[in-house]
Amino acid sequence: MVDKQNASPEQVLVCEDVSRWFGGLQAVKSISIGIRQGEIFGLVGPNGSGKTTLVNAITGFYPPQQGTIRFYGEPINRLKPHKVAMQGIARTFQNVALFKGMSVLDNILMGRHIFMRPSALASLFYWWWAQKEEIAHREKVEEIIDLLQLESVRDEPVDVIPLGMQKRVELARALCAEPKFLILDEPMAGMNQEEKEYMVRFILDAQEALGLTVLLIEHHMDVVTAICDRVVVLNNGEKIAEGPAREAINDPAVVAAYIGKKDDAA
Incomplete structure (x- = not known):
């Protein structure tokens, strides 16, 4: 695990000149960002801009x-995904990635997998050893269910609940990993206005209750300007604006990236 005691309290995650390409396509071009402890940091841009x-x-x-990616001062860009998760980074996905056929409760419990240490010895002494660990995991899950108000659907198959509720289940699963840094990839996608308002409230509640730093990818600019402290805007893999949410969104380069320049419109 990362030693957070010796890290700067200001910068939780730092990307330094990060580039990534696929064949002849450079998807991300020398991106540098720094995300501070406790903030909600927005990452926005048109489709295909390099956010994901x-x-x-x-x-x-x-x-x-x-380039280099540092989490609490330690480089993580050569770590495998499960090792990154163990450092305290969790994420949700743009497309809901739940386990169909399983209940809401079981899906949320899957978020505890990074803490589970299965062994033959633990199974042999289940009633004394493994059962105690299982109870502790379930207690954490119950805390998150209460926080996100999922009691009414806890035993329902995840397939049959509405999309907005499925997104909330995915958020719950990520929170059960006890992250310090949470990445939300378009958590409002496909939601109606009421569902968006609920999700905003739960994100803010989770941030406050659990002391999270959040990286939010989102297309709904009303959400971005409402809850993000700062924003970086990408276009064609490059950073074109950065700053307080409203200032960055209203930058002329950002407006041009979304709706085109006057010459283009003509």
Whole structure:
């Protein structure tokens, strides 16, 4: 695990000149960002701008070919995804990635897998050893169920609950990993206005209750400007704006990236 005692309290995660390409396509071009302790940091941009590629670099799915990623001062860009998770980084996905056919409770419990240490010896002495560990995991799951108000669907198959609730289950599963740094990849995608408002509230509640730092990828600019402390905007793999949410979103380069320049419109 990362030694957080010796790390700067200011910068939780730092990307230094991170680049990633696939064949002849450079998806991320020398991106540098620094995310501070306790903030909600927005990562926005048009489709194909490199947002998810950067997140995949941070989480170890597609390590950067150039640059360095540091978490609490320690480089993590050469770690495998499960090792990154063990450092205290959890994520949700743009497309819901739940285990169909399993209950809401069992899906959330899967978030505890990084703490589980199965062994033949533990199974042999289940009633004395393994059962105690299982109870502790379930107690943590119950805390998250209460926090995200999922009691009413806890025993339902995850397939049959609405999309907005499924997104909340995925958030619960990520929180059960006890992260210090939470990455949310378009948590509002496909939601109606009421579901978005619920999700915003639960993200803010989780951040406050659990002391989280959050990296939020989101297309809904009303959400970004409402809850993000700072924002970085990407376009074609490059950083085109950075700063307080409203200032960054209203930057002329950002407006041009989303709706085109006047010459383009003509």
